[in-house]
Amino acid sequence: MTAYRGKYADELIANAAYIGTPGKGILAADESTGTIGKRLSSINVENVESNRRALRELLFCAPGALQYLSGVILFEETLYQKTAAGKPFVDVLNEGGVLPGIKVDKGTVELAGTNGETTTQGLDGLAQRCQQYYTAGARFAKWRAVLKIGANEPSQLAINDNANGLARYAIICQENGLVPIVEPEILVDGSHDINKCAEVTERVLAACYKALNDHHVLLEGTLLKPNMVTPGSDAPKVAPEVVAEYTVRALQRTMPCAVPAVVFLSGGQSEEEATRNLNAMNKLKAKKPWTLSFSFGRALQQSTLKAWAGKEENVGKAQAALLTRCKANSEATLGTYQGDSAVSQDASESLHVKDYKY
Amino acid sequence: MSCYRGKYADELIKNAAYIGTPGKGILAADESTGTIGKRFESIKVENNEENRRALRELLFTAPGVLPFLSGVILFEETLYQKTAAGKPFVDVMKDGGVLPGIKVDKGTVELAGTDGETTTQGLDDMAKRCQQYYTAGARFAKWRAVLKIGPNLPSQLAINENANGLARYAIICQENGLVPIVEPEILVDGSHDIDRCADVTERVLAACYKALNDHHVLLEGTLLKPNMVTPGSDAKKVAAEVIAEYTVRALQRTMPPAVPAVVFLSGGQSEEEATVNLNAMNKLKTKKPWSLTFSYGRALQQSTLKAWAGKTENVKKAQENFHGRCKANSEATLGTYKGGAASSEGASESLHVKDYKY
Numbered sequence: 078m079t080a081y082r083g084k085y086a087d088e089l090i091a092n093a094a095y096i097g098t099p100g101k102g103i104l105a106a107d108e109s110t111g112t113i114g115k116r117l118s119s120i121n122v123e124n125v126e127s128n129r130r131a132l133r134e135l136l137f138c139a140p141g142a143l144q145y146l147s148g149v150i151l152f153e154e155t156l157y158q159k160t161a162a163g164k165p166f167v168d169v170l171n172e173g174g175v176l177p178g179i180k181v182d183k184g185t186v187e188l189a190g191t192n193g194e195t196t197t198q199g200l201d202g203l204a205q206r207c208q209q210y211y212t213a214g215a216r217f218a219k220w221r222a223v224l225k226i227g228a229n230e231p232s233q234l235a236i237n238d239n240a241n242g243l244a245r246y247a248i249i250c251q252e253n254g255l256v257p258i259v260e261p262e263i264l265v266d267g268s269h270d271i272n273k274c275a276e277v278t279e280r281v282l283a284a285c286y287k288a289l290n291d292h293h294v295l296l297e298g299t300l301l302k303p304n305m306v307t308p309g310s311d312a313p314k315v316a317p318e319v320v321a322e323y324t325v326r327a328l329q330r331t332m333p334c335a336v337p338a339v340v341f342l343s344g345g346q347s348e349e350e351a352t353r354n355l356n357a358m359n360k361l362k363a364k365k366p367w368t369l370s371f372s373f374g375r376a377l378q379q380s381t382l383k384a385w386a387g388k389e390e391n392v393g394k395a396q397a398a399l400l401t402r403c404k405a406n407s408e409a410t411l412g413t414y415q416g417d418s419a420v421s422q423d424a425s426e427s428l429h430v431k432d433y434k435y
Numbered sequence: 436m437s438c439y440r441g442k443y444a445d446e447l448i449k450n451a452a453y454i455g456t457p458g459k460g461i462l463a464a465d466e467s468t469g470t471i472g473k474r475f476e477s478i479k480v481e482n483n484e485e486n487r488r489a490l491r492e493l494l495f496t497a498p499g500v501l502p503f504l505s506g507v508i509l510f511e512e513t514l515y516q517k518t519a520a521g522k523p524f525v526d527v528m529k530d531g532g533v534l535p536g537i538k539v540d541k542g543t544v545e546l547a548g549t550d551g552e553t554t555t556q557g558l559d560d561m562a563k564r565c566q567q568y569y570t571a572g573a574r575f576a577k578w579r580a581v582l583k584i585g586p587n588l589p590s591q592l593a594i595n596e597n598a599n600g601l602a603r604y605a606i607i608c609q610e611n612g613l614v615p616i617v618e619p620e621i622l623v624d625g626s627h628d629i630d631r632c633a634d635v636t637e638r639v640l641a642a643c644y645k646a647l648n649d650h651h652v653l654l655e656g657t658l659l660k661p662n663m664v665t666p667g668s669d670a671k672k673v674a675a676e677v678i679a680e681y682t683v684r685a686l687q688r689t690m691p692p693a694v695p696a697v698v699f700l701s702g703g704q705s706e707e708e709a710t711v712n713l714n715a716m717n718k719l720k721t722k723k724p725w726s727l728t729f730s731y732g733r734a735l736q737q738s739t740l741k742a743w744a745g746k747t748e749n750v751k752k753a754q755e756n757f758h759g760r761c762k763a764n765s766e767a768t769l770g771t772y773k774g775g776a777a778s779s780e781g782a783s784e785s786l787h788v789k790d791y792k793y
Contacts, residue, residue, distance in 0.1 A: 331648065335688040364692045
C-alpha cells in the first residue's frame with residue numbers, strides 16, 4: 078500500500094483542505110504550562126490554571142475573530158477546559174467553524190554526539206493518546222521538530238532522526254483520525270544569510286517528504302508548518318518580497334502539490350513582519366499549487382497579551398487587538414494586506430528569543 | 436550549495452521550460468543501432484547507415500511536423516548525420532525550433548543477487564561526452580533506468596541504485612549545459628493491477644527526487660520521463676480517465692512543482708492508446724503545476740515505419756502519416772484530441788514486447 082487509505086482517509090483530506098481555506102489560518106495557542114508561564118510572567122500574571130483558562134477564553138471568544146481561523150492548536154489541558162459560563166472550548170470552536178487541534182509531542186531531547194542538536198519525543202502510546210484526543214473533539218495534531226544552522230549543523234543525523242520522527246508521528250495520527258501538521262522548524266538563530274537558510278530548508282524538506290513517503294503517509298491529509306526562508310537573526314534583514322521569493326522557491330523544489338496547504342510558523346518575527354511576509358508570498362506570481370497561510374502563536378498574541386495584562390477590565394481592548402491581527406493575517410493569505418500605519422508599538426516588536434525553547 | 440547555479444543555469448531553465456511548451460512534445464528517435472535493426476527487420480529493410488539516415492531524414496523533414504515538436508532525442512550516430520542534400524540534422528531541427536537531444540546512457544547491466552534487476556551504466560567520462568555533444572548542438576540528454584514489478588520487485592537495492600545513477604547523470608549533464616531527462620521506467624510487464632503500479636511508481640519517484648536533491652540537481656532545469664500508471668500488460672485494461680487519475684495523482688504525491696514538465700514514455704502502448712491517455716490527463720480537472728506532454732518512440736513511429744517500408748516512393752505517404760500522429764499528440768497535450776488519427780494500419784496495434792530491451 079503506498080499511502081494510508083483507512084477509515085479516516087476522506088475525513089483527513091476534507092479537514093486538511095478546510096484548514097487551508099483562503100482567508101483563514103491557525104491560531105497556535107498550544108503553549109505548554111512552562112512556556113505560557115514565561116508569557117504570563119512578562120505581564121506580571123500568576124501562572125495558575127484559572128489564568129491560563131481566562132487567557133484562552135479571551136482569545137477564543139474574541140468577537141469576530143473565529144471567522145478568520147480554520148483551526149486552533151491547543152495544549153492538552155486546554156482541550157478539556159470551558160468558558161466561565163461552563164461551555165467547553167471545543168464547542169466554542171466548533172460552533173465558530175474552527176477545528177480544534179492538539180499538540181502531541183513531548184518536547185525535545187539532545188542527540189548524543191552532536192553539537193547540541195535535538196530530536197523530539199512523544200511516540201510512546203501515541204496511538205492511544207490520539208484516540209482520546211479525537212474523542213475529546215480534536216481533528217488535527219501538531220509535532221514540532223527543531224533544527225539549527227551552524228558551521229556543521231544541521232547534521233545528517235539530526236535531519237534523518239527528526240524527519241523519521243515526524244513521519245512516524247504523522248502516520249499514527251492519520252490512523253487515528255487526526256490531520257498531522259508536520260513542523261520541521263529550522264531556528265532563525267545565527268548570522269547566516271538567506272541563501273544558507275534556503276539550502277538547509279530545501280535539504281530538510283526533501284528529507285521530510287522522503288520519510289513521509291517511506292512511512293506511507295497520505296500527503297493529501299497533512300499540512301506543513303515550516304519556517305519562512307529568511308536571513309539569520311544576526312544578519313541584515315531583507316525585504317518581504319525576497320523572503321517570499323526564497324520561501325516559495327524552497328517549497329516548489331521540495332513539496333509535492335498533493336499537500337493542500339502550508340501554515341507558516343512565525344518563529345520570532347514581529348506580528349507585523351510575519352503578516353507582511355505572508356502577504357508578499359500570496360502576492361508573488363509563481364507556481365503555488367498549495368494554500369499559503371499562517372499558524373502563528375506569538376505573532377498573533379503578543380499585543381493582545383500586553384493589552385490584557387491579566388486584568389478583567391482590559392478584556393475588550395485585548396480582544397480588539399487579537400481581532401486586528403487575525404483580520405490582518407486573513408488578508409495576508411489573500412495577498413490584500415495593506416499594512417497598518419497606525420500599527421501598535423507591540424506589533425513591530427521582534428519576538429525573537431535566542432535558542433527559543435518552548 | 437543547495438542546487439546547481441553555475442554558468443548554464445539560466446539556459447537549462449529556459450530550455451527545460453521550452454520543451455514543455457503546450458502543444459509540443461518530444462520525438463524519441465534515439466534507437467541504438469541494435470534496436471533500430473529490429474525495427475528494420477520488421478519491415479524487411481537492411482540495417483545499414485544509409486537506411487538509418489534515410490529514416491531519420493524522413494521523420495525530421497516531414498512537412499509541417501516540426502511545429503508539433505519541442506525536441507528530438509537522437510542516438511550518437513544521428514547527431515552527426517545530414518540530409519541527402521548535405522544539411523546537418525541538427526540544423527534542420529534548429530531551423531524548425533526543435534531542440535536536439537542525445538541519449539547518453541550505455542544500456543543496462545544486471546545487479547548481482549537480484550531476480551534479474553538491472554542498473555544503467557554510462558557515467559564514465561560522461562562530462563567529456565556531454566561537452567562534445569553540446570558542441571555538436573545537443574541541448575538536452577536522456578538516460579533510461581529500468582525497474583520491474585514482481586512479487587518482491589522492485590527491490591530497495593534496485594530503486595536506490597537506479598535513483599542514484601539518474602541523479603549523478605543529471606548533475607553532470609547540468610554542469611555541461613544539457614537539460615537531463617530523468618527516466619525511471621517501470622516496465623508494464625506483469626499481471627498486477629493499477630494500484631500496484633501506482634504504489635511502485637510513487638515509491639520510485641520519491642526515491643528519485645530525494646536523490647536529485649541529495650546531488651544538488653536544479654529541478655527547474657530537468658524533465659521527467661516516467662511511465663504512465665496503468666495495469667500490467669497481462670491484467671485487464673482500464674479506461675483512459677482512470678489512467679489519467681492515477682498517473683496525475685502519483686505525480687502530485689512525488690514530483691515537486693519546480694519541475695516544469697513531464698514527458699511521458701509510451702512503453703508499449705499503441706499509438707492511439709498513448710495519445711488518448713495523454714489527452715485524458717490534460718482534460719483532468721485537478722492540480723497539475725507542470726506541463727504533461729509526450730516523449731514517444733514507437734508510439735509516434737510505428738505506423739510511419741510500416742507505411743515507408745524502406746521504399747522511396749512511400750516517403751510522402753509515410754510523412755503524412757507521421758504528421759497525423761504528431762498533430763494528434765500535440766492536441767493531446769492541450770486536451771483537445773478528438774480521436775480519428777488512427778487511420779493507417781498499425782495505429783491501434785499494441786507495441787508491447789515482453790521484457791523489452793532497447
